[in-house]
Amino acid sequence: MICRNADDVMKIVKERNVSFIQLWFVDVLGILKSFAITPSELEEGLLEGMGFDGSSIEGFARIEESDMIAKPDPTTLQFLPWQGTEKPVCRMFCDILQPDGTPYEGDPRYVLKRVLKRAADMGYIFYIGPELEYFYFENSEAPKIIDKAGYFDTRPLDRGGELRRDTIFALQDMGIQIEYSHHEVAPSQHEIDMRYDECLKMADKTVTLRMVTKEIARQHGYYATFMPKPLFGQNGSGMHTHQSLFKGERNAFYDPQDKYHLSSLAKNYIAGIMKHAREITAVANQWVNSYKRLVPGYEAPVYISWARRNRSALVRVPMYKPGKEKATRIEFRSPDPACNPYLAFAVMLAAGLKGIENNYPLPEPIEEDIYESTPERRKELQIDELPGNLYAAISEVEKSEVVKEALGEHIFNKFIENKKIEWDRYRIHVSEYEIEKYLPIM
Numbered sequence: 001m002i003c004r005n006a007d008d009v010m011k012i013v014k015e016r017n018v019s020f021i022q023l024w025f026v027d028v029l030g031i032l033k034s035f036a037i038t039p040s041e042l043e044e045g046l047l048e049g050m051g052f053d054g055s056s057i058e059g060f061a062r063i064e065e066s067d068m069i070a071k072p073d074p075t076t077l078q079f080l081p082w083q084g085t086e087k088p089v090c091r092m093f094c095d096i097l098q099p100d101g102t103p104y105e106g107d108p109r110y111v112l113k114r115v116l117k118r119a120a121d122m123g124y125i126f127y128i129g130p131e132l133e134y135f136y137f138e139n140s141e142a143p144k145i146i147d148k149a150g151y152f153d154t155r156p157l158d159r160g161g162e163l164r165r166d167t168i169f170a171l172q173d174m175g176i177q178i179e180y181s182h183h184e185v186a187p188s189q190h191e192i193d194m195r196y197d198e199c200l201k202m203a204d205k206t207v208t209l210r211m212v213t214k215e216i217a218r219q220h221g222y223y224a225t226f227m228p229k230p231l232f233g234q235n236g237s238g239m240h241t242h243q244s245l246f247k248g249e250r251n252a253f254y255d256p257q258d259k260y261h262l263s264s265l266a267k268n269y270i271a272g273i274m275k276h277a278r279e280i281t282a283v284a285n286q287w288v289n290s291y292k293r294l295v296p297g298y299e300a301p302v303y304i305s306w307a308r309r310n311r312s313a314l315v316r317v318p319m320y321k322p323g324k325e326k327a328t329r330i331e332f333r334s335p336d337p338a339c340n341p342y343l344a345f346a347v348m349l350a351a352g353l354k355g356i357e358n359n360y361p362l363p364e365p366i367e368e369d370i371y372e373s374t375p376e377r378r379k380e381l382q383i384d385e386l387p388g389n390l391y392a393a394i395s396e397v398e399k400s401e402v403v404k405e406a407l408g409e410h411i412f413n414k415f416i417e418n419k420k421i422e423w424d425r426y427r428i429h430v431s432e433y434e435i436e437k438y439l440p441i442m
Helices: 006-015 039-048 108-121 161-173 199-219 264-275 277-284 341-357 375-380 390-398 401-427 432-441
Strands: 020-026 032-037 050-053 067-072 089-097 125-137 178-183 189-194 223-225 239-247 303-307 313-316 330-332
Touching: 006 039, 006 089, 020 039, 020 067, 020 108, 032 039, 032 050, 032 199, 039 050, 039 067, 089 108, 108 125, 108 199, 108 341, 108 401, 125 199, 125 341, 161 178, 161 189, 161 199, 189 199, 199 223, 199 341, 239 264, 239 341, 264 277, 264 303, 264 313, 264 330, 264 341, 277 341, 277 390, 277 401, 341 401, 390 401
Parallel strands: 020 089, 303 313
Antiparallel strands: 020 032, 050 067, 067 089, 125 189, 125 223, 125 239, 178 189, 239 330, 313 330
């Protein structure tokens, strides 16, 4: 459904006899928030926005400055397919504003818009295509798998195929184009890949995909989770993120004369991602659990390098296919699907742009299996690695000017504050491992 402005929204809502309009936005951690209005309030909402108390939203305002305004973006109007057609419900994403109508610096969507404007001022459009992995479990109480299938398995081993199918139908009904879907490596693990799009639209789509996946699973009596590492000894869930910069209709990452078919701009961009990879990890992998996935041996990249065929590298450049110049892109492989996509996409782009602005040099690709390399060999190749836990990641991001500039001081400080609290709570927790390991011998 193409909706260009407020007039289009009003017309569609009236013609389709809409019962409620949900207004969507996310907090600093990327958790979806919403409230609903009736059609009688819609005109005022589109014109002035709808007021709400921001003091209870993570990373938003303090209680003494809690008045916020949610201003719907008319271009994001979509119907929620599972709500039926007799009294349909639709949703719009919102920009969060101050009471005076200025953008609120604590709004993750505004953060991404600001970094995208920086790219636009340099003449570039940022395209992105994330691949989200997730698990189906019997419920949210324990990670009890629903199948023991593996990579690309189908029925009867894959018991989640029907859930995936209904999820994709719902996403398509909401205007989201899907390229691939399949069972992943771990039991009960799945992947849905959206067709690439402009970055802000894709951030909205990523939030939508997570919500729809969970809702369809709930309707089938199951639970879908984007938790990075719910099963010990199995692969975790990643969000490999494909990205490219365009100048108009031309892919600025493509150079037919280069042996890798990469422009110098693309090489600078990759170098920026690699140089600042440790700094942006806390944003792309924001939970204690994220670092249970980022360990060698489970297909998650931990070593900072780039390659074309080598999937142990942090950044992969898919091989060029003749006639597919527009498909030239890089794949950043460390993010997980439980990140805040607005913030994660913003810091990725900021790191890449910093590489372009400062003409960072790109080392040669490393095509050998880095997982099998000795520490001495990695040192010889000058391969650094990502932070090994949330505390180390916080220490890196805390001193990052690139991330601070991208997020803005408000979200930068709120994010670090939240992550330090999470780490402290985790640090003092006595785990089942400790009880089993130490209690019998101490």
